[in-house]
Amino acid sequence: MKSIKILGSGCANCKKLEAVAREAATRAGIEASFEKVTDMKAIMAYDLLATPGLVIDEKLVSSGRIPTQDEVRKWLAS
Amino acid sequence: MDTFLHLINGGAGNLAAYLAAHVLLCLVPAFFIAGAMAALIPKPSITRWLGRNAPYRVSYPAAAAAGSLLAVCSCTIVPLFAGIYKKGAGLGPAITFLFFAPAGNILALAYTGSILGVEFAFARFVLSLFFGIGIGLMMAVLFWRDDASHDAQTDTLFAEQADIAAPALGVLLSLIAVLIAGTLKLWPLTATLGTVTLPLPWAEAWQATLSAWVPFDAAKGEEGVSLQGSLLILLLVLIGLSAWKGLENIVEGANRWTWLALGLAAATLLVAAMRLTPSAAGLEVALTGRAVAVALAMAAVLHFARRLDADACRAWLWEAWRFVKQIFLLLVVGVFVVGIVRQLVQPEWIQTLAGRNDLLANAVAVVFGVFMYFPTLVEVPVAHMFLDLGMHRGPLLAYLMADPELSLQSILMVAAVIGRPKTFTYVALVALFSIVAGLAYGAWVDGMDRAWIVGGLTSFVGVLVAALSWLLRRRAIPARI
Numbered sequence: 001m002k003s004i005k006i007l008g009s010g011c012a013n014c015k016k017l018e019a020v021a022r023e024a025a026t027r028a029g030i031e032a033s034f035e036k037v038t039d040m041k042a043i044m045a046y047d048l049l050a051t052p053g054l055v056i057d058e059k060l061v062s063s064g065r066i067p068t069q070d071e072v073r074k075w076l077a078s
Numbered sequence: 079m080d081t082f083l084h085l086i087n088g089g090a091g092n093l094a095a096y097l098a099a100h101v102l103l104c105l106v107p108a109f110f111i112a113g114a115m116a117a118l119i120p121k122p123s124i125t126r127w128l129g130r131n132a133p134y135r136v137s138y139p140a141a142a143a144a145g146s147l148l149a150v151c152s153c154t155i156v157p158l159f160a161g162i163y164k165k166g167a168g169l170g171p172a173i174t175f176l177f178f179a180p181a182g183n184i185l186a187l188a189y190t191g192s193i194l195g196v197e198f199a200f201a202r203f204v205l206s207l208f209f210g211i212g213i214g215l216m217m218a219v220l221f222w223r224d225d226a227s228h229d230a231q232t233d234t235l236f237a238e239q240a241d242i243a244a245p246a247l248g249v250l251l252s253l254i255a256v257l258i259a260g261t262l263k264l265w266p267l268t269a270t271l272g273t274v275t276l277p278l279p280w281a282e283a284w285q286a287t288l289s290a291w292v293p294f295d296a297a298k299g300e301e302g303v304s305l306q307g308s309l310l311i312l313l314l315v316l317i318g319l320s321a322w323k324g325l326e327n328i329v330e331g332a333n334r335w336t337w338l339a340l341g342l343a344a345a346t347l348l349v350a351a352m353r354l355t356p357s358a359a360g361l362e363v364a365l366t367g368r369a370v371a372v373a374l375a376m377a378a379v380l381h382f383a384r385r386l387d388a389d390a391c392r393a394w395l396w397e398a399w400r401f402v403k404q405i406f407l408l409l410v411v412g413v414f415v416v417g418i419v420r421q422l423v424q425p426e427w428i429q430t431l432a433g434r435n436d437l438l439a440n441a442v443a444v445v446f447g448v449f450m451y452f453p454t455l456v457e458v459p460v461a462h463m464f465l466d467l468g469m470h471r472g473p474l475l476a477y478l479m480a481d482p483e484l485s486l487q488s489i490l491m492v493a494a495v496i497g498r499p500k501t502f503t504y505v506a507l508v509a510l511f512s513i514v515a516g517l518a519y520g521a522w523v524d525g526m527d528r529a530w531i532v533g534g535l536t537s538f539v540g541v542l543v544a545a546l547s548w549l550l551r552r553r554a555i556p557a558r559i
Contacts, residue, residue: 009156012400016329040156040494047235049125049161050154064121064154066329066396068389 002032002076007043007053007063010036014052017066021054024072032076085418091292091303092417093410096459097314098307102350103260103372104192106343109406111184111253113398115147116154118249118390120240124148125158128166129236134218134546138211141171145178145210155179160495165235169496170218170546173504174210176492180454180482181206185405189458190478192261194465201522202478205515208535209479213507215542219549221500246390248382252375259371260351266367270353273364281305281356305361306354313346325399328392336395347372405454412456420463428467435472435520440513443473447480448509457481472520479512 004021008014018034025032037043037055046053050064054072061067061075124147127140141162149155155176163172180186181202191199242250259267285305292303303311317339324335351369355362383391432439452460461478465471484505493501518531 012403016396020329040160040491043157044160044164047165049121049158049235050148051157065117065393068329 002030003057004032005035005037005055007037007046007048007055008051009038013066017052017054020066020069021072024069025076028073028076030076085421088421089414089417093414094292094303094311096413097311098303102310102346104188106347107253107257107260108185108188109401110398111250111257112401114250114253114394115184116397117393118246119147119242121148122238122240123242125236126239128162128171130166132167137167137171138174138214141175142178142182142207142210145175146182149179149183156491161235163496168218169221169224170214173217174214177213177483178206178210185455188257189455193458193462201475201519205519206479208539209511209515212539212542213511215546216507217504219546220503222549245382245385249379249386252378252382255375256372256379259368259375260347267371269367271365271367273362275359276361276363278361281361282358285356305356310346310350313342313349317342317346321399325395328395328399344376347376408453409455412453413459416459416463423467425467428464428469432469432473435470435517435524439470439473440476440516443477443516444480444509444512447477448484450481451485451487452481470520471523472516475519476512476516479515480509483508
């Protein structure tokens with residue numbers, strides 16, 4: 001069971017990122033819990049300079065862009 | 079009932095005139111440029127100059143560059159502001175970044191330039207830069223203790239390095255060439271290279287119908303809709319529809335609609351760059367130097383875009399489309415409402431309050447700017463309305479400095495990151511400096527000696543830099559405020 005967090009204030013990119021991450025998890029057949037983090041203080045606890053951010057098991061794997069499904073699948077597998 | 083119809087007509091006419099005249103050659107390339115900046119400029123190429131060990135003569139200009147190049151939307155502004163403040167170069171550069179971002183980004187500059195004039199856009203840019211750095215320095219001097227307490231933090235966030243790739247730079251520069259070729263009113267862009275008359279007998283009648291639908295009074299600064307304008311509005315609607323199907327899921331790959339939308343966008347820019355005049359014989363189409371320049375620049379964009387890797391290309395188109403979705407709809411509504419309000423405001427009110435360039439007029443303009451909140455870019459048509467109604471250009475600039483910098487939303491956001499005392503100081507400084515900027519630009523427009531104004535601004539920033547250097551030496555804290 002992986003824990004996935006989407007960091008962002010709810011802008012278009014955050015929604016897109018969540019859709020990509022959900023799709024990637026389903027396709028890889030990996031069970032994951034999703035959480036949206038919208039509070040700025042909680043977001044800034046991670047080292048990022050632009051949203052949206054993707055956190056997998058408390059590790060920030062990407063920020064400021066929307067990764068492709070393949071990338072997310074690789075991060076989920078490692 | 080009549081009044082109501084009159085108001086709606088005012089709004090619709092304003093909207094049609096804006097879409098036909100201003101949007102295309104300026105906003106269409108500007109959206110693509112903003113998308114390219116968000117997707118293709120790697121953030122570390124600028125943020126590496128914003129770490130806590132950067133000397134302030136590097137970090138302040140870098141903060142301004144970040145405001146101009148990286149921060150076109152709030153997804154970047156808030157985290158980058160908080161990051162610079164808490165983990166990077168400190169309060170001063172963070173404030174400079176925050177202040178400069180709304181005025182220095184490409185969308186605001188292009189739009190201000192095409193509606194209020196290049197000189198005005200230039201003044202807005204230069205004065206925001208000067209005062210952005212000035213306010214940042216003052217905040218750093220006032221709250222130096224606060225930065226000293228951040229010493230223990232690490233610098234890893236800003237250590238990463240990256241450079242912009244060559245094809246990405248090519249795309250950006252040729253897009254800027256499209257923007258310049260489309261908007262500058264200079265020979266040889268305005269030259270006519272040849273004309274063709276298409277046998278379209280209905281052209282003149284259609285123009286007459288358009289003028290009847292959107293009556294305009296050139297003396298009041300109102301604009302009508304030309305035949306060319308109506309064609310462009312139709313093309314815009316088609317672009318919107320095809321882009322919805324072609325760009326919404328661009329991250330997963332391009333489809334037929336994507337190419338249709340991009341082709342339509344290119345065709346629209348070409349049509350906008352030509353000159354169509356209805357006459358008794360039909361429709362006279364003039365090929366202008368502008369059309370040739372726009373075509374060449376777009377060919378250059380295509381050339382470089384083909385060398386981008388597929389992911390970068392998709393990210394670019396997605397960001398451009400996201401800006402359109404985020405900004406364009408609100409802008410359309412805003413322009414419509416401005417058209418209605420314009421029918422209600424008496425020119426005498428504006429002329430009495432802000433027709434001159436004095437302290438009171440500038441103060442009124444700033445207070446209006448602070449209490450009004452308009453979505454991104456809507457401040458520009460609002461300013462255009464004020465200008466037409468007789469506002470002096472000095473107070474107008476003061477309003478344009480204060481409005482996007484200080485909305486209730488942005489004040490709350492800043493307060494959440496840096497706390498209330500600093501936020502109030504920031505708001506007071508912005509209000510004060512906007513008034514000074516308005517007075518300075520107004521004096522410039524009225525023909526006051528240029529050397530005085532430039533000298534005054536330069537010595538003002540010079541005094542602040544000297545004060546900061548003195549403070550840094552005296553307190554013996556590391557030079558990173």
